[in-house]
Amino acid sequence: MIGHVLSVRDVRTSVKAVETVPLICEQAYMANGKTTGEMLLALKARAGDLPLEEIAKAGGWKGKSGVQAYFNAAYEGPLSGAVALKLARALQGKGQPPIQPEDVTSLAAVVPQANASAPVEYEGASLYRMPRDLPVYGSALGAEKVVDGEAIELTTLNRAEVIERRERPPILNGKPDVYGLYVQGSSMDPAFDDGDLLVVQKTSAISVGDFVVVYLRPRDDSDDGQTATSVLIKRLVRRTAQYVELRQYQPDVIFRLPKDDVLRIDKALRTADLLQ
Numbered sequence: 001m002i003g004h005v006l007s008v009r010d011v012r013t014s015v016k017a018v019e020t021v022p023l024i025c026e027q028a029y030m031a032n033g034k035t036t037g038e039m040l041l042a043l044k045a046r047a048g049d050l051p052l053e054e055i056a057k058a059g060g061w062k063g064k065s066g067v068q069a070y071f072n073a074a075y076e077g078p079l080s081g082a083v084a085l086k087l088a089r090a091l092q093g094k095g096q097p098p099i100q101p102e103d104v105t106s107l108a109a110v111v112p113q114a115n116a117s118a119p120v121e122y123e124g125a126s127l128y129r130m131p132r133d134l135p136v137y138g139s140a141l142g143a144e145k146v147v148d149g150e151a152i153e154l155t156t157l158n159r160a161e162v163i164e165r166r167e168r169p170p171i172l173n174g175k176p177d178v179y180g181l182y183v184q185g186s187s188m189d190p191a192f193d194d195g196d197l198l199v200v201q202k203t204s205a206i207s208v209g210d211f212v213v214v215y216l217r218p219r220d221d222s223d224d225g226q227t228a229t230s231v232l233i234k235r236l237v238r239r240t241a242q243y244v245e246l247r248q249y250q251p252d253v254i255f256r257l258p259k260d261d262v263l264r265i266d267k268a269l270r271t272a273d274l275l276q
Contacts, residue, residue, distance in 0.1 A: 036077025047094035058090035062195025084108035130167040136180035153187035177202040
């Protein structure tokens, strides 16, 4: 998922590595013959059999449905980087011995990187702590919008209501035009789960293929040319002077909106955007 970055205050450590070194760890979810789901269930038990509802809430999901698939012995994984970070946030410090972030991030998929024959020194976690000043606006599932006979899932966004503040990824320091919102509904599954936190930038350049937040112009007396409460969280397919073409995944539909119906389009940042 997009927008979750874990902050850790561990002391820096140095590790000597020669030849092939797997980054994060490509072996944990396979080396001992256990599935990713079995290892997550073991961590859950280590945390005192922490309820899925608590894990989901601590990780930024709206409900346990966001994490149930991962805490299943049949889930072979590996985890995506975004999901691993969210679960690491939720489980860190729980149990005896306390669960460490790497206990979870080691279950993420990575590609081994070959190093030169000379020793290479890697650093452990940084002492840097991200400021918790990213505003998250209130969102809710809105009434469906019917476009060409297809039901398109809408989100109601209240930018006057900051429901919480989350950690700001370092790459966004000094940028006032970013905010967060929680995904509502399942129309963009599997790209986004219900309850995922999106980090959105208002002034970022937008390209075809980007995930976007499209602000719809109200069709009543409240239209002041600046304010919108209904938004679409979709993927951009095409944009012309006459229309905006978007895609949602559930149901899988590509549809067009007249340009006059669109107040503005913000870019939903991907994990890659936040780690540059």
